[in-house]
Amino acid sequence: MNKLMTVIAAAAFAVTGVAAAKAEKWDMPMAYSGSNFHSVTGAEFAKCVTTGTGGAIEIVTHPSGSLFKGNDIKRAVQTGQAPIGERLMSAHQNENAVFGFDSIPFLATSFDDAAKLWKAAKPTLTKILEDQNLVLLYAVPWPPQGFYFKKEVNSVADMKGIKFRAYNAATARIAELTGMLPVQIEAAEISQAFATGVAESMISSGATGYDRKVWESLTHFYEVDAWLPRNYVMVNGDVWKGLDDAKKNVLTGCAELAEYAGTWRAVEYTQFTLNGLKSNGMKVGPAGDTLKEELRQIGETMTKEWLDSAGAEGKAIIDAYKAMK
Numbered sequence: 001m002n003k004l005m006t007v008i009a010a011a012a013f014a015v016t017g018v019a020a021a022k023a024e025k026w027d028m029p030m031a032y033s034g035s036n037f038h039s040v041t042g043a044e045f046a047k048c049v050t051t052g053t054g055g056a057i058e059i060v061t062h063p064s065g066s067l068f069k070g071n072d073i074k075r076a077v078q079t080g081q082a083p084i085g086e087r088l089m090s091a092h093q094n095e096n097a098v099f100g101f102d103s104i105p106f107l108a109t110s111f112d113d114a115a116k117l118w119k120a121a122k123p124t125l126t127k128i129l130e131d132q133n134l135v136l137l138y139a140v141p142w143p144p145q146g147f148y149f150k151k152e153v154n155s156v157a158d159m160k161g162i163k164f165r166a167y168n169a170a171t172a173r174i175a176e177l178t179g180m181l182p183v184q185i186e187a188a189e190i191s192q193a194f195a196t197g198v199a200e201s202m203i204s205s206g207a208t209g210y211d212r213k214v215w216e217s218l219t220h221f222y223e224v225d226a227w228l229p230r231n232y233v234m235v236n237g238d239v240w241k242g243l244d245d246a247k248k249n250v251l252t253g254c255a256e257l258a259e260y261a262g263t264w265r266a267v268e269y270t271q272f273t274l275n276g277l278k279s280n281g282m283k284v285g286p287a288g289d290t291l292k293e294e295l296r297q298i299g300e301t302m303t304k305e306w307l308d309s310a311g312a313e314g315k316a317i318i319d320a321y322k323a324m325k
């Protein structure tokens with residue numbers, strides 16, 4: 001809690017001491033809808049920083065990919081087009097397999113395990129991002145991932161030929177291994193994709209299905225708890241270097257609070273959104289035993305593949321995680 005105390009102290013100082021300092025406005029691109037809990041957490045974080053710095057840094061969030069599309073956010077922050085932004089970490093898995101540490105099927109399937117896995121992976125990811133001129137501020141998990149379809153599915157054979165919306169390399173690989181046809185689409189655009197038949201299924205959280213009202217096109221949600229991927233917030237490295245310690249302390253203190261609060265929201269939102277899918281007419285429940293077993297085998301294949309591509313850094317993360325269990 002030390003950092004939080006620093007935030008409070010810095011806020012008091014900022015209000016009384018440096019009220020005359022020049023105010024900066026930071027636009028913060030985010031990929032998901034404004035009502036999504038990650039976006040809500042980002043908005044609260046922004047407020048915390050604005051308050052904490054006595055208005056010297058005013059962060060303004062831009063959800064729904066309205067300022068930069070999801071896929072462009074990391075580059076925008078790296079190059080300084082935006083000082084700060086939020087992105088799905090595993091979306092960078094093609095660039096470096098380590099970014100996909102949180103999308104390995106059935107490795108960490110609960111919030112507790114996902115927290116351990118994050119603890120194991122954070123130092124490595126902080127370093128990888130630092131080498132890319134990015135400072136990692138906080139990361140918050142999505143609820144567990146399950147499968148959405150527009151028909152009953154009891155086995156991998158039932159999935160053959162279905163158009164599957166993917167959001168990262170791991171989800172595209174699942175499509176390949178199950179005989180589905182992957183198409184990469186940002187969450188902000190999936191309602192449209194399902195309505196027009198561009199996609200007919202996906203793996204995602206109850207939260208995203210709820211946010212995007214997928215019951216308008218889809219009928220089944222199978223809870224398989226495949227993994228809990230993370231969004232993270234990053235700051236441009238040069239912008240960070242230009243800050244004094246008081247401002248850095250406010251940012252890291254607010255980030256710590258945001259990681260706790262966002263995770264809390266993710267937990268709370270899990271059952272709420274599954275209930276929401278149900279009350280809007282979807283069939284929600286666990287996958288059958290055949291499907292579960294087939295997915296477990298696919299998970300084994302993907303774990304091997306990830307370990308091969310993520311090398312020693314990847315293995316060290318998994319070893320550190322297993323040692324915490």
Ligand code: PCA
Nearest residue numbers: 142167187204205208229
């Ligand atoms: N929602 C995001 C990523 C994971 C999730 O639950 C999406 O579907 O794009």
